Amino acid sequence: MNMTLFYISSGLFLGWSLGANDAANLFGTAVGAKVIKFKTAAIIMSIFVIIGAVSSGSGASHTLGKLGAITSLPGAFVVALASAFTVFIMTRYGLPVSTSQSIVGAIIGWNLFSSNPTSIAVLTKIVLTWVLCPVLAAIFSIIFYKLFIRKTRKLKLNIFMRHYYIRTGLIVVGAFGSYSLGANNIANVMGVFTNSITLPPLDLYFFTINQTEILFFLGAVAISVGIFTYSHNVMATVGNSIYKISPSSALIVVLSSSFVLFLFGSVSLQHLLISLHLPTIPLVPVSSSQAIVGSIIGIGLARGDKNINLKKLRNISFGWLLTPMLSMILAYISLFFMQNVFMQGVY
Template sequence: MPTDSAVLSKIMTTWVLCPILAAITAVLLFKAVTAVISKLRPGLFQLDKWTRIGLITAGAFGSYSLGANNIANVMGVFVLSTPIDAMTILGIEFTPAMQLFFIGAVAISIGVFTYSKKVMLTVGDNLISMTPVTAWVVVMAHSIVLFIFSSQSLSNGFVSVGLPAIPLVPVSSSQAVIGAVIGIALLKRLPLQWKVLSKIIIGWIITPIMSAIACFIGLFIIQNLFKQVVI
C-alpha cells in the first residue's frame, strides 16, 4: 500500500515545529506569570495556594490534551479495521471508535501507574531543576501545543480568517515537554544536562526506526508463515 506522502510530510513537519512551538509558548507563559506575580505580590501561603490549584488545573488540562491528541497514536490505526460492533448501555450507543478510544485511555492510564515514574523524573528533575511555577509553565505549554494540533474548531478559526489550517495530526508529547523545558532553561540561563538531552534526542530518532523494523518483521511473519493477506 503506497504511503500518503502529504500526510507523512505534515507529521514530520510537526516533529520539528512541536518542540519549537512549545519552547516559545513556555517562554511567553513564564514571562506573563512572573509579571503577574511581581505585580500582585502574593504572600507565601497565598502563592502556595495558587500554585497548588494551578498545578492541578494544568495536570487536568494536560491529561485532556494528551488524550485528545495522542490517543491517535495508540488506537487511531484500528479505527477503520476494528471488528468491534457498536453497543448500547443505558440507552447510550457506543460506537466502535468510542470503544477503541476507551481501551486506549485505559492502556495509557495503566502505563502511567506502572512505568512512567522514571520517565517523569528524567523530565522533571534530571534535565533542569524546576520550581513549582516553572513546572506549571512547562505542563501548560506542553498542553497548549497538544491542544493546538487537536482542535478542529481552532483549525477552522484559522481558515475563517484566511490563515492556513492547523494540521490535525498526533504530535509527540515528549517533544513538547522537552521543548518547553529547553525554552525555560534558555530564558533563565539554567544549566541543561546535555548528556540526558542527547539520550532523549537519540531515543526520538531510534524509536520510529525500531517501529518500522518491528512492523516489517511482523508483517513478513504474518504473510509468509500464517499466509494472511495484509492490506
C-alpha cells in the first residue's frame, strides 16, 4: 500500500500543477479585474472541481486510454511525473500551458519507449481539439459579448446593480466552469493510473465509491491544493497581460471558456445527443488555458480593439508547442532510468 501511495504521488503532483496553472484560469480574469477576491475564487473552484471529477470524470479518460493504456504502475508514475514537471516549469514562467498537451506528450513518450503503437486516429482527434478549443472559445466569446451588450442596454441598470449582477454571474459561471474542468481534466491527472492500480471500493453506507472515483477524488483534492498555493502568477498573466478586460468582459470570458470545457467533458450531453440521433462531441481532455486565451481574444475582436498583447500571446503559443515535446522527451529519458537504473518494469 505504501508503494502504491508513492507511485500515485506523481499524479497528485500533476494535479497540484494543474491547480496552479489550468484551474486558476477560470477565475483569473475575475480576480485580475478585481471583481472577486482570490480566496473566494479558490474555495468555489475547489468544491466544484471535486464534484465534477468524481461524478463525471470517466468520459475523457477513455480517450487517453485509447492513446496509450499503461498497465505498469512504475510506468504510470514516470508518465505522470514527466507531465507534472513540464507543467511546473511552465508555471514558473507564468505561462498558462495545457496539462492535456503535457500528459499526451508523456504518453507518446511511453509508447515510443515501450514500442507500443500510437493510434494516429486518436492522436489526430486530440490534436484537432487543441486547435478547435481556443477557436470555439473565441466564437462563443464574441456571441455572448454581443448578447450581453444588447441585453444590458435594454435593462438600463445603474452602476451598483450592474456590479452586483456581474459579480453574481462570475461566481455562477466560475462554479460551472470548475465543475466542467474537474469532469474534463481529471483524466489528465489520474487517467494513466486507472489500468495499472487496484484499489478496494470504499463503502460510505449510502453509496459506494469505486476505484476510479477514489483516484479522481484524490486527484481533485491535489488540484485544490494547487489552486490555493501556487496560482497567482498564472492568474496575473491571464487576467491582465494578454488584454486589459473589464468586469463585464471577465464574465463573458469565464462563461465562454466554461461552456467549451463542458462540451468536451460532459458524458450526459453525449448520451443526450446519441438519444436524439445527433452527431456527438468527442470526450477529450482539453485545456482551460487555451479556452481562456481564446475567449480573451474573442472579447478583443468583438470590441474591435487593437490592444491585444501580441508578444505575450506569442510566448503563450510557444509554450503550447513546447509543452508536448518537452513532456515526451522527459518521459522517455525518465522511463529509461526507471527501467535500467532502478530496475522497475515500466511496461
